[in-house]
Amino acid sequence: MPPTNPTRATNPTGMAKPDARHRMTWGRRFRFLSRFFGLTALLFAGAGGILASTLPVQANMQSLIDAWSGNFGLLGQFTAGLISVAAVLLAQSLIVEIVTAFWLAAGRRSAVGTMVSLQVLLATTLLIGVNLYSLQHSERFDITRDQRFTLPESLVEQLRQLKTPTQIIVLQQHKTFGRLSEKPDAYDYAAERKVVEKVRDLVELFRAFGPQFQVTVLDVEEEGYDAKLKQLTANAPKLRAAMDAAPENSIFFHAQEPLTKLERVQRLSFNEFYALDKTASKAANQGQGNLVLLPQGVEAFARKVLAIEEKRPRVAIAVIHEFLTTAEAEGNEQFTAAGLRKSLEAYGFDVTDIILRRKWEEADEPEPTAYTTAESKLDTLEEEVALLSEQLREQRSAITQAKSIIAKLQASTPAQLDAEFPLQGGERWSDAIRQEELDTLNQAIRQLEPSAARLERDLAKSESDLKSIYGNERALEDRRVTDVEAKFKRLLSDVDLLIVPRQTLINLSIRFAISPTLHRMNQAQVNAVKAFLESGKPVLACLGPTNEASGPAMQPVDDLESMLTRMGVELGKQTILFDREMRGFAERRGGRTLGAGPRDVPPLQLPHRDDVAPKPLNPIAQSLETIARSVEENLDLRLAHPRPVYLSESVQAMLPYSGVFLLSDSESWNEERPFPGLQRLNRNDPNSPVVMTGIPKFEETKRDDPRYRTRDAERRGPFPVGVALTAKLPADWFDRRFTLGESLGIVGGAATLPMLDQQADQFARPSSRVAVFGHGGIFTGSTLKPAQEQLLLTTCNWLLGREERLPQAVESPWSYPRVELSEQQAALWHWGTFLGLPALVAYVGVIMLMFRRVR
Known part of the structure; x- marks a missing residue:
């Protein structure tokens, strides 16, 4: 028979077992409910933490308030609710447990229970205290050989002062240098992964300065990318616009004021942080390959964070007609500089247009002015x-x-x-x-x-x-201001870089050109540019050839060219023609085509280090060389009908580097009369077709010609078409005593009036950076080609003194650790591991077996 009392059980001896269960009093019920709430709170807290990790928020009270207010959408409100409920439930559960523990300890007579409770309390206090102390007094050690992850103290102090939460978004588009590398390979993907890893390391470094840094990685090929992007930029339209316009793999730094919602965005390309050297990567490890990256320094990364509130550099384009501005118009692709604006704005510049001529419809020469696009x-x-x-x-x-x-x-x-x-x-x-x-x-x-x-x-x-x-x-x-000089100066007052493009020769085979005299600045406009240089600001001049059908221009077009000459830039009077162009001229003569175009000329070349030794390459040339190594190909820069641009020997001697950074192909020559002859088949019939009667050809200057062995002599290339220099401004701009001495000194060297030249060298005056291209259409078009874009950005960044943004080669590149082995060593290691290790294990096993048998 079963026992009559169901609450008591019997053992085999027949003795009843005592009931170990506690009676369910109201106190125990309350404690059970409290613990149930505590476990539920932990569950809610875990779920809330997982949801919060998907939101662009910081782990602080302000983010919780923002999420509860709806700033991060319905999901943010739900997450904030979960965390808030979890906090309340967990707090009441902890209070109940602490009160119960003290009550039990006080009510028990057992000293052991009291001591155990005290020990648990002390251990918990010690654990919490140690962790709180470590959060405030942590130390980190940089054990890299070159202290790669150690920031200068000045930057550290500035980073500590940042209070605004900063989002760091890593955007992987699988594009390097925009469209310069159309087909990424294994090295590109490996470089992307390593850069993302390095960014995460740096963000962890930055978090030591405060919890205001948060990192998010986006991959355009990842499933759910669009939804993640939409959620990330839901309340950040400026960030979304910057990410949509990014031409390559990029790192974005985004800060937004909580109250005003004012956004600030900075962009850093992967190559500005770690540049891939694909040429060295393929040659590494005895041709077997290894990833080689060129660290550009953590300072560039840190300065981007600090520059989140920095003013964007402002670039002005000074042209003679609205057709030549950066405004995009249908059918105007050959003259517009819209591509220049797109590229500069995508990389963090502001662009404005200044128009230098007006009243083109009148019969007389257009009137000089200084107009904005709106005017x-x-x-x-x-x-x-x-x-x-x-x-x-x-x-x-x-x-x-x-x-x-x-x-x-x-x-x-x-x-x-x-x-x-x-x-x-x-x-x-x-x-x-x-x-x-x-x-x-x-x-x-x-x-x-x-x-x-x-x-x-x-x-x-x-x-x-x-x-x-x-x-x-x-x-x-x-528009009411009539003083051109004062107005031009005012427009340039908030400009950081001035670009002056002068497109002249467009297609020689059909004599399509803009007369150089139309680009002429009057004295008031030149004075404004001169004042701009005197303030220490840089100028980029893109000056096309001045040759016309009637012959070469013997004098500078205007005082702007004379001013550049005074600074040591010598502008050639000829036009550079290429051997390949002759085929285009011949086809034009045969009536088969309209003639040569930019694709018919060979690409431009970078100077070789041996050619400029003992001086180093120009900084722009070094950066372009690094870019070329990143994609393992030459930059496809082509210019039809450029103009030679030289530096005077005296100025070049004072520069610490070569002033030339771009050269024409060697299969070229400088021609004073580049225009082919044209006439109608029937001179008496105005409707008769036009044919080419004469084609320019190379004729080397004779020894008895006064131009022989001068820069005006007709000779074979290569010719410099791009120069850049930092130079002191002419002393006579500030003191008229040096007018004669310095002007003759640049032409004749230090032997001319040595006393005045020596005084001029010692005379304190500002320096300015100038870059000159021998072609006015080098940056024209509705969209710039990748090589054009990189040339523009590199030149502008150097002119603005932002060397940290230039891709640079380094003495100690990063690469995966590899042991360089000869073929013999590799064979020994292969057979040693394949046969040697098993043989060694078998040998030790046999020895142990023998030892056991003889014991």
Whole structure:
């Protein structure tokens, strides 16, 4: 029979076992409920932590408040709710447990229980205290050989002062140097992974300065990328725009003020942090390959973080016509600098246009000015409105007149029409003639009315655009300023870099060119540029050849070219032609094509280190060389009809590096008369086709020619087409005593007036950086090619003194640790591990077996 008392069990001896279960009092029920809430709180806290890890938030109270307020969407509110509930439940559970523990300890007579409780309490206090102390007094050690992860104390102090939370977003697009590397290979992918790893290491380093840094990695090929990007940039439109415009693998630094929601974004390409040296990677390990990266220094990374509040560099483009500005217009791809604007803005620059000529519609030479794009558009719209109004007035008048005549024709008898509108030849009006005239007039009205309606629409649009510009008080105020020099200086006052492009020769085979004289600056404009240089700011001049069909220009186009000459830049009077262009000229002569174009000329070359020794390469050339090594190919830079650009020997001697950074191909020569001869097949017929009668060809300058062995002598290439220098400004700009001495000193060297030259060298005056290209269209087009873009960015960064942004070769590149083995050593290691180790294990095993047997 089963026991009658179900709460008591019997053992085999028949003795009843005591019931070890506790009675469920209300106190025990409350304690059970408290512990249940505690476990639930831990569950909620874990879930909330997982959800929070997917949100761009920091682990602080402000982020919790922002999430609860809805700044991170519904998911953020739900996460904040979970964490808040977990905190409340966990707090009450801990309070109940602590009170219960003390009550039990006080109520028990057992000293052991009391001591155990105290020991647990002390251990818990010690554990929490040690961790809290370590968080405030942690130490880190940089054991890399070159202290690669140690920041200068000045940067460390600045980083500690940053309070605004900063997001660091690593965007992997699997593109290196924009579109320069179309097909990434194993080295590119390995470099990406290593850079992401290094970024994470650096972020951990930065977190030592505070919890305000958070890192997120995005991969465009990862599943869910679009959703992750949308969530990350939901309240950061400026960050989204910057990420959409990024041309390559990039690291973004994003900060946003909690109250004003003001965004600040900086971008760092992977190559500005760690540049891949693909050439060295493939040659490493005796040709077997190994990843080789060129560290660009952690300072570049740190300075980007500090520059989150830095003003973007402002670049001004000074051109003579609105067609040559950075505004993009359909059908204007050959002249626009829209690609220049796109590239610079994508890399953190601001771009503005300055127009130097106006009133092109007049017969006289266009008037010098200093217009913004808004002012130029204002002039254009005013002229457009006036023209459309006049045309509309004429058409409406014609329609009104035609309708009036129709009314008279319909209301008058033939006799009345004979009197008012007599016909020629004595012919008299009839119903047939009247109907014919009515049909003609009605047909004219049907044609004029749609044209008038179209003019009305165009006029309404132009007037609307004009009205919006009239709302720009700055444009109206600027247009009222007539002092060109003062206005130009004011426009340049907030500019960091001035670019002056002068596109001249476009296609020689069809004599398509812009006259160099149209680019001429007047003295007021040159004075403004001179003042810009005197303030220590840089200038990038892109100056095309000055040759015209009538012959070479013997004098500089304007004082801007003379000013560059005074700084030591010698502009050639010839045009560089390439042997390959002759085929284009020949095809043009045979009537088969329009002639040579940029793709028909060989790419430009970088100077070789041996050619400029003992001086090092120009910093721009060094950076371009590093970029070329990253993609293991030459930069495809091609210029048709460039101009030689030299440095004076005295200025080159003072530079610590070679001033030349870009050269033409050796299969070229400098030609004073580059234009081919053209004439009509039938000179008496203006509609007769035009044919080429003469093709330029190389004719070396004879020994008896005064130009022999000078830079004006016709010779074979290569020729310099790009120079860059940092030079003191001419002393006579600041003291007229040096005018004669220094100007002659640049031409004749230190032997001319040595006393004045020595004084000029010692005379304190500012320095400025200048770069000159021998081609005005080097950066034209609606989109720049990858090589053009890298040349532009490298040149601009160097001119602005931002050397830390230039890709640089390093003495100690990073690579995976590898042991260099000869073939014999590799064979020994192979057979030693394949046979030697098993044999050694077998030998030891046999010895142990023998030892056991003899014991």
